[in-house]
Amino acid sequence: MRSRTGLVGLVIVVLAAVAACDSNTPSRSGAPASTQAGHPAGHTATPTTVVAADASPKELRAQFEQLLGHHALLAVRLMRSVVARTPELRQAAEAALKENTGALTQLVTVAYDDAHSDRFEQLWQRTVLDLTAYAEAVDAGDAAAKQSARADLGADADAYGSWVAAASDGRVGDAPSVMRTHVEYLTRQLDAYAAGDYATAYRVERQAYEQLFTAGVALAKGSVAPKAAATLDAPPEQLRSAFAMLLGEHMELIIGAQRATFAGAPEFEAAAAQVNANSDALTKGMGAIVGPQKAAEFQSAWAEHVEGLMAYSTAVAGSDEAAKAAAQENLSGVAGRLALYLSDIVRNELPVEPLTQALAAHDTHLVQGVDAYAAKRYSQALQMERDGYQQMLGVAGALVGAIQKTVKPQLPVGGSQTGGGGTAHRRR
Amino acid sequence: MIVGRRQLAAGATALALLAGCSQTGAWRAEPPATATSRAPDQAAGGVDAARGFRSARGYRATPVPVRIDIPKIGVSSSLIRLGRAPEGTVEVPKPWEVAGWYALGPRPGEPGSAVILGHVDSKEDGPAVFFRLRELRRGDQIRVRRADGSTVRFVVQRTEQYDKQRFPTDDVYYPTLTPGLRLVTCGGEFDATWGHYRSNIIVFAAVRT
Numbered sequence: 001m002r003s004r005t006g007l008v009g010l011v012i013v014v015l016a017a018v019a020a021c022d023s024n025t026p027s028r029s030g031a032p033a034s035t036q037a038g039h040p041a042g043h044t045a046t047p048t049t050v051v052a053a054d055a056s057p058k059e060l061r062a063q064f065e066q067l068l069g070h071h072a073l074l075a076v077r078l079m080r081s082v083v084a085r086t087p088e089l090r091q092a093a094e095a096a097l098k099e100n101t102g103a104l105t106q107l108v109t110v111a112y113d114d115a116h117s118d119r120f121e122q123l124w125q126r127t128v129l130d131l132t133a134y135a136e137a138v139d140a141g142d143a144a145a146k147q148s149a150r151a152d153l154g155a156d157a158d159a160y161g162s163w164v165a166a167a168s169d170g171r172v173g174d175a176p177s178v179m180r181t182h183v184e185y186l187t188r189q190l191d192a193y194a195a196g197d198y199a200t201a202y203r204v205e206r207q208a209y210e211q212l213f214t215a216g217v218a219l220a221k222g223s224v225a226p227k228a229a230a231t232l233d234a235p236p237e238q239l240r241s242a243f244a245m246l247l248g249e250h251m252e253l254i255i256g257a258q259r260a261t262f263a264g265a266p267e268f269e270a271a272a273a274q275v276n277a278n279s280d281a282l283t284k285g286m287g288a289i290v291g292p293q294k295a296a297e298f299q300s301a302w303a304e305h306v307e308g309l310m311a312y313s314t315a316v317a318g319s320d321e322a323a324k325a326a327a328q329e330n331l332s333g334v335a336g337r338l339a340l341y342l343s344d345i346v347r348n349e350l351p352v353e354p355l356t357q358a359l360a361a362h363d364t365h366l367v368q369g370v371d372a373y374a375a376k377r378y379s380q381a382l383q384m385e386r387d388g389y390q391q392m393l394g395v396a397g398a399l400v401g402a403i404q405k406t407v408k409p410q411l412p413v414g415g416s417q418t419g420g421g422g423t424a425h426r427r428r
Numbered sequence: 429m430i431v432g433r434r435q436l437a438a439g440a441t442a443l444a445l446l447a448g449c450s451q452t453g454a455w456r457a458e459p460p461a462t463a464t465s466r467a468p469d470q471a472a473g474g475v476d477a478a479r480g481f482r483s484a485r486g487y488r489a490t491p492v493p494v495r496i497d498i499p500k501i502g503v504s505s506s507l508i509r510l511g512r513a514p515e516g517t518v519e520v521p522k523p524w525e526v527a528g529w530y531a532l533g534p535r536p537g538e539p540g541s542a543v544i545l546g547h548v549d550s551k552e553d554g555p556a557v558f559f560r561l562r563e564l565r566r567g568d569q570i571r572v573r574r575a576d577g578s579t580v581r582f583v584v585q586r587t588e589q590y591d592k593q594r595f596p597t598d599d600v601y602y603p604t605l606t607p608g609l610r611l612v613t614c615g616g617e618f619d620a621t622w623g624h625y626r627s628n629i630i631v632f633a634a635v636r637t
Contacts, residue, residue, distance in 0.1 A: 235598040261474045264473045268478055284605075414593075414597075
């Protein structure tokens with residue numbers, strides 16, 4: 001159960017999306033290059049966003065969702081780097097996961113208390129180690145080691161379930177199955193990836209992200225009183241969560257497809273198929289809010305955005321400087337058009353100019369991220385991924401907030417007069 | 429629609445903050461990492477595939493619903509389209525024996541809660557199309573046929589009665605990305621002076637997977 005004890009003076013780091021850009025700040029610890037959580041020389045390791053000690057249940061939920069969703073994807077990156085035998089990428093992914101675990105632990109401290117967060121950190125670190133052991137077993141083709149790692153991961157899931165039950169005073173009961181499903185997705189995607197079944201690997205990767213992102217609400221609910229927990233089931237909050245999940249997923253899937261451009265055609269096509277699946281889901285979601293005609297318009301504007309990003313990474317992978325420049329110029333125009341469209345559907349609740357800037361920032365994260373990846377600056381690539389993911393969720397929150405302000409006044413009011421005779425009353 | 433200045437300013441500020449970082453933050457050059465076996469490889473063949481990439485297009489709206497069947501309570505009705513009444517409520521079907529779909533909301537089977545209304549009874553003819561709606565229980569089946577001949581199936585999650593003065597607007601009409609169905613009729617006490625029931629019966633259903 002949530003406790004404020006010991007939280008006074010907690011360092012609050014907010015708006016990491018803003019802080020993330022402080023690329024000119026020297027390394028704070030003065031540590032040598034590449035030793036500070038795997039970050040390259042000259043780039044400060046930006047702390048992941050952590051909520052304030054008096055965060056609302058909604059803020060806790062949003063943070064759990066963000067960090068858990070990111071954890072799932074970083075675990076995918078780490079496990080694949082093992083079987084792909086890319087030690088620098090593995091090192092960067094391990095550092096990013098460590099940072100993610102640290103942020104999650106801080107969040108657990110805020111949501112629950114210090115004693116529970118210590119245990120959580122131990123469990124989470126052990127799960128990461130066991131996932132790595134599984135990946136190493138897959139890479140070595142060692143069936144016995146795989147089996148052993150699976151058993152360890154099952155024990156991790158049970159231990160996590162016990163922790164959640166204790167931390168939440170028994171109000172979150174399905175944690176073991178949530179963690180078992182999480183582990184199942186991660187091991188299945190890796191088995192498929194190692195076997196060259198990229199369609200399955202990328203499809204299951206998406207499932208893994210969605211499953212763990214949506215598990216965030218349970219951890220938030222378990223940390224607050226039942227009445228406060230009930231507010232998280234309200235339709236506006238559900239809408240925010242669903243859109244944030246899809247827009248964060250968009251960011252991550254684009255990154256996956258960008259990187260797959262440097263692999264073979266089968267891997268790229270599998271990654272791109274999931275990008276399109278996400279775009280379909282977003283379009284249908286928009287349709288639920290603005291109707292089919294506007295949804296079709298959204299899809300066209302969104303397609304330009306996605307294709308523009310892929311054109312840039314294709315140019316990078318093809319070492320085509322002219323095409324890179326053309327793609328960047330195109331992206332600038334696309335951001336403006338997409339912002340105009342989005343501002344229109346929320347009836348100018350969000351003005352075009354800052355929306356354009358926010359979309360341009362999203363593009364910049366992806367552009368700089370693929371540049372870093374192509375140059376094998378993996379720490380920077382993963383840093384851009386995390387910062388871009390956080391920034392995208394921030395945009396999602398602002399966009400959904402504006403949608404909510406637009407939608408609410410348009411809803412029908414009151415009950416319906418669907419009876420006139422009293423027959424139904426008399427028969428009772 | 430009048431845009432609240434404070435809201436607009438807050439949204440603009442939030443977005444400006446979110447946008448600000450990458451506008452100014454140029455990443456420093458880094459020393460190249462050591463090449464590895466599965467590092468980025470320009471010659472791997474993904475570039476040609478990426479050049480052929482096309483984002484999802486050709487959005488097709490879900491066909492409109494034309495019929496509803498609820499075997500448990502013997503309902504089999506065509507569907508008429510409903511809009512909004514002048515006072516802001518959803519229109520109700522004119523014929524007592526026919527159900528209606530709120531056409532300004534989602535279509536059954538697409539993300540969001542599609543809403544279908546039907547009368548429970550009439551003064552002249554007694555029981556109407558949704559006379560037995562309140563008998564539906566968790567697990568009962570609902571079928572909605574659409575204009576293209578396809579059928580989407582729903583399963584009842586719960587049936588609730590609400591006073592009309594406390595109608596759960598958000599639970600029924602608020603946008604969601606989860607496909608669902610809400611069936612609405614009247615119930616509870618009948619106010620003979622008013623000529624209406626005091627409550628609504630609402631069936632909450634989810635797409636059957």
